[in-house]
Amino acid sequence: MIQRTKPASLIQEPIPHIQQDSLNFLVTALILTTIFAFIACYLLYQNYRKNKQLELKNRESLKQQEELIALSTATQATSEAKFSFFTHISNAFRVPLTLILLPLDEMLDNKNPLNIPKQQLNLIHKNVQRLLLMVNQLTDFRKIEYDKMKLELTCQDFVAFTRDIISSFKALALRKNIELKLSSSDKEIMVWFDKNMFDKVLFNLLSNAIKFSPENGRIQIRLKSDPADQTVEIAVSDSGNGMTEEEVKHVFELFYQADKGNFFGSGLGLSLSKEITELHQGTINIQSKKGYGTTFYIKLPLQQEQASEKLLISTDFPVNPNQLSQYTIGILPDNLSVPVVAEQDGYLNEETLLIIEENEELLDYLKNSFKEEYEVLTASSNSVGLKLAYEMIPDLIITDITLNEQSTLQITPALKNDDRTSHIPIIILTANGDEAHKISELKQMADLYITKPFNFLLLKESVKSLLWNRKLLKRKFTNESPAAQHTVSLSRSDKKFMHDFTSVIEQNIANDKFNVDDIASSLGISRIQLYRKTKVLLDCTINDYILNRRLKKAKYLLINEDLSISEITYQVGFSSPTYFSTVFKSKYNCTPSSYKKQIGVNT
Known part of the structure; x- marks a missing residue:
């Protein structure tokens, strides 16, 4: 029997051992890669979580740091505000205290106590009233600040209330021949307000209007009710010199004083008026242009949320004379005189003093005190004083350096850097007792720095001493002795x-x-x-x-x-x-x- 053999290509041979190992390696590598990838993702996730936590902590730290910085800044601002407040109020007190102490010292030195000039007593009385007004205003500020100012609201006829206050200023306005007129949209406007508080607002606005209005000027008070809006608007307009845009921006700031000419002011009145108006849930605004007068607008609600049920209708609003005198004191001198200008007596003394002082009363006092021994020139502003110094070349200058000087003109360096006036001794009289300011003025070659209030005898002897030193300078150029x-x-x-x-x-x-x-x-x-x-x-x-x-x-x-x-x-x-x-x-x-x-x- 013949046997058939299969072709060699059909005979299945076993897979080589090396291929089996490669397959196992790939599977193992895949498994390990998967495990490592999982571990890596887990670690990345944990790292991400930690980064998030650190970022959150950093944000909290930054926030706390910002809060600390803000708290520190607020604390510093509060500290600076308190320092500024006490600096301004102490300076505001120095001028009245000076005008009280100077005549008192003179009266104490008077050998005849019965022979006391009435002018000196009037000067003391005026400045006591000014100090009393400032103390009362500061007390009101403190009450408002600590929410202890409680309004006693009653429903009153605002037209009658305004008319009675205006009548108190008519005699004062008449002395400057100022027309004082009230107009109202209604015969009677009933408003809920505290008459014992709001009269301070009108006192301040009217006293300022009369103070800054020229002779033969005009002041108008307009009342207009708005039944739809349930408000009353009070407008007080004067024909004074007005204010610049910069002055208008700051006019309600505490202690701010715009260019007030020869008049004394503390910078409290308008700030307090604003606080009282806002306490009545009202608003106060100003419209002014330099050379065209000023108008204050007050808007009050006719009703008040916290008003009581008490309805009191009155047409009689008696004004406290003492309170009125605090606002009107010093607006006019005892005898209505011409504005302060450079004056020269009919005779000439050997030496000439130039006194530059913005407060008219202190300027008059110094002039009268020195005029027996010196020819005295006076000016009420730095610009006028500087012009006089260049023209007249006085022997000595006494000048006031104020905190609220609006001009950038610095009189000490201006005088000392000019050949015409560089030799003139300068005495600084100022309410600013700051050591840095004193050092600054002395660096600018001021010869003496005296803080208000001051002793007049000290000023008088200082003038004599400085003038004597100038006489020694004269001898330097005329004495032939080299030693001299x-x-x-x-x-x-x-x-x-x-x-x-x-x-x-x-x-x-x-x-x-x-x-x-x-x-x-x-x-x-x-x-x-x-x-x-x-x-x-x-x-x-x-x-x-x-x-x-x-x-x-x-x-x-x-x-x-x-x-x-x-x-x-x-x-x-x-x-x-x-x-x-x-x-x-x-x-x-x-x-x-x-x-x-x-x-x-x-x-």
Whole structure:
């Protein structure tokens, strides 16, 4: 039997062992990769969670840090506000205290206690009233701040209330010939308000209106009710000088004082008026333009939520005279005088003082106290004072440096950096007792810094001392003794002026036509300014100084040069040898020729 064999290709051979190992390796690798991937994802997730937690903690830390910074800033702001408050209020008290202490000191020094001028008593009374008003206003502020100001609301006729307050100001307005007019949309406007509180608002607005309105001016108070809106609007308009946009922005800020001219103010009144108005759930606004007057607008609700059921209709609103006097004191002087301007008495004293002080009463007091011994010039602003200083060249300046000076003009450096006025001693009178401010003024070469309130005797003796030092400066340039030239030192600007002054004379000493006008022209100042400047620095007239320089030069030439008397005469600016000899002999008790012979003998 024939057997068939299968083809070799059909015979199944076993899988090699290496392929089986590869398969096992791949499976194992896949399993391990899956495990490692899972572990990696788990670790990443845990890391993500930790990062989130750290981020959350960082946010909380930053938030706490910001809160601490905000708390620190708020604490610092509160501390600065308190410091600013006490600084302003202490400065506000200093001027009235000065005007009380000065006449009191004078009265105590008076040997005849029965002979007390009424003017001094009036000055004390005025400033006591001012202090009382400030104390009352500060008390009201404190009550409002701590929510202890409780309104006693009653329903009153606001037209009658306003009319009675206006009538209290009519006599004051009449003295300035100011028309004071009230107009109302209704004969009667019933409003819930506290009359004992809101009268302070109208007192303040009306006193300011009269204070800043010119003579023959006009003040109008308009009342208008709005039944639809359930409000009443009060508008107080004056014909004064108005305010700038910058002043309007800050007018209701505590202690802010706009340009108030010669009038005293504490910066409390309008701030308190705003607080009282808002306490009545009302609003107060201002509309003003420089040169066109000012209008205050107050809007009050006719009804009040916390109003009681008590309805009181009255047409009689008596005004407390003491309270009224606190608001009107100082608006007008005892006798209606002209505005404060530079004044000059009919006679001239040897030395001239310039007093610059914005408070009219203190300015008048200082002027009256010094006028017996000095020629006194006065100004109520830095700009006017600076102009007077340049024109009149006084011997000493007393100036007030206030916290609320609106002008950027700084009078001390302006005076000390100008050749015309650099030699003038400056005494600073100020309500600012801050040491940094004092150091700043002294760095700007102020000679003395006195804080209000001050002792007048101290001021008086300080003036005498500074003027005496100026007299020593005069001797520096006229005393021929070299030792005497070192007794008093000159400021840099005074040295420059004297150097330029003597240089001009030396350059023209041979010119017999040379005179004061030529010196003034060369120095670029007026004849009057030159006279007043040299009056302080020289103990002689300019012509005498020129003559002395000619004679000194002549002595030098007689001693050191081999020149004839005639040649020397013309070299030192004398018109003739005869005149030269006469002048030389009157000075040195011998003729030029005799002096030359004497020098020759001695040598």
